[in-house]
Amino acid sequence: MKSRIWTEIDFGKTGVQSDFARVPYSSNTSAYGWIPVPMVCINGQSGPTALFTAGTHGDEYEGQVALLKLARELSSAKIAGRVIILPALNQPAVAAGRRNSPLDDGNLNRLFPGDAQGTPTEMIAHYVVTELLSMADVIIDLHSGGSSLDHLPLALAREGKAEEETKQIHRLLRSFAAPFSVITKGTGGGAASTLYAAAEQLGVPAITTELGSGTTLSRQGLEFAEAGLRRVLRDYGIAPDLDVVQAPVTRFARSLGPASSIFAVHAGLFEPFVELGQAVTRGQVAGNLHRLDDPLANPSVLTFKADGIVCWRRFPTLTAAGDALYGMMSNSIEE
DSSP states (O other), X not given: OOOSXXXXXXXXXXXXXXXXXXXXXXXXXXXXXXXXXXEEEEEOSSOOEEEEEOOSXXXXXXXXXXXXHHHHHHTTSOOSSEEEEETTSSHHHHHHTOSSOTTTOOOGGGSTTOOTTSOHHHHHHHHIIIIIGGGOSEEEEOOOOTTTEEEOOEEEEOOOSSHHHHHHHHHHHHHHOOSEEEEOOSTTTTGGGSHHHHHHHTTOOXXXXXXXXXXXXXXXXXXXXXXXXXXXXXXXXXXXXXXXOOOOOOEEEEBOOGGGOEEOSSOEEEEEOOOTTOEEOTTOEEEEEEOSXXXXXXXXXXXXXXXXXXXXXXXXXXXXXXXXXEEEEOSSOOO
16 A cells, blocks of 8 residues: 655655655644654765664664764765665654654554554554665664663664575675674564564665663764764765775674563662673673562562673663563674
């Protein structure tokens, strides 16, 4: 079904265009209104198309800032191809500073491939899949830890459906050159319902990132995002004249998924013992979870379920039953 979202951008037109993906939304205050999702298209000579998105979750800021800065710079740069930038993809969530949309509680990165007749968040997912992914030769969806996670800076990618697709994904990871490149099956992040899972189904090389933590801006994460995006545009010949920081060697690892994660079994105050990036062993004490309902009760002792490297942990101290506390990746690096 054709998307109900429309834009005044002509993706085949040469030059710089800035408009909105206009999401129809009939509200109590605007019967025939639409939600403005900002979008920039910079089209130069013949060449590949890069699709860059951020704000899929509204409380993750490094990618949003990186794309706003990049869009302004590219508007006066030599472009041999096309760059499509959406810095606030789930605009209602971005405006509210929330992970999910306040309009429908939609978690955009759990709703792909979306629904043309669905909620606003489902319509955005459907528009990306049906209108944008098919134009792209390379896709980067920028994420951070957001309000709830302290995250090691890294890039993530799915395995690809075929050997050649896997090679193209690894090429993109090496070009972006995050400190770690983590291969995942997506079991901890929505399986087949994420943006980069939708891209995998279409055979388009796509990666996502984790760049910071908390509802603030990580200077380190922002710098990783800016440098990685510039390298990709240079390496793929889209913006060959950009000044680019020399790519470090990214370390390949594999996500160990939720089976090796630690979750809270009751509410309490989370006391972590282990830092991000630290190598740990199965059975090692990870921290304590202190009960609030019984001050004299001993805390629950948290232990790691596998050998590996800590790639994320819970950011807030106050914790509810079921909250994710620690996540792991392999400590055996693979290419």
